[in-house]
Amino acid sequence: MTEPRTVARGNGGDFERALPEQFADLEPFLDWAVEPEAARTARKVKASMGEVRAFYAAMMPRLGEVLDYLEQYFGDEMPAPARRLHLLSLSLVGVATLVEIYKQREVVAACDPLRFVPH
Secondary structure (H helix, E strand, O other): OOOOOOEEEEEEEEEEEOOOOHHHHHHHHHHHHOOOHHHHHHHHOOOOOOOOOHHHHHHHHHHHHHHHHOOOOOOOOOHHHHHHHHHHHHHHHHHHHHHHHHHHOOOOOOOOOOOOOOO
């Protein structure tokens, strides 16, 4: 399934939206839309707890809507705005434990997350 290109009008003409239109409010967090997994881990490690909480607070209430939107692309190639939204959701998974369980930036009695190398 393909989605028509999401176009917005700006002072300089048309441009492709970074995220699907209904998720434009999440665009301030696009620096969390990174791949591969090692890059998401590095982004999490360099973020302050304030940044983590702000990202979590913006994404978590929208997660159901995000997943419902992304479901239309299950098994298909995603257009770039949907792909970035997917990457944001993956980053949310990575930071959720910091907010929900550890409630702090530094995790005590654990190995350095940058040592983990996914295959």
